[in-house]
Amino acid sequence: MVPLWWHISLGVVLFVIGAAGVLLRRNILVVLMSLELLLNSVNINFIAFGRYYADFRGQIFAIFVIAITAAEVAVALGILVALVRNKSTLKVDDVSVMKG
Secondary structure, three states, X not given: OOOHHHHHHHHHHHHHHHHHHHHHOOEHHHHHHHHHHHHHHHHHHHHXXXXXXXXXXXXXXXXXXXXXXXXXXXXXXXXXXXXXXXXOOOEOOOOOOOXX
């Protein structure tokens, strides 16, 4: 059996990588992938603690996070398609205000 601290360590490492990607990168697609990495690290911790305490609530929360992530990706990709059509750039600095 894998110890709990391995799962927590993996979640922390993924969370730090995702947070660094959100804070340091300038491409919107990379920022969105970093957000996905953040949410997946939280899912790893939910499932690890759920397994450790023999409770299904961690897995239920992880399923909710996955559903919210899927909705976020669908909306974000729609916004990105509209953004590329109007501004033809994906850099965060170039897109400061979305005007109609």
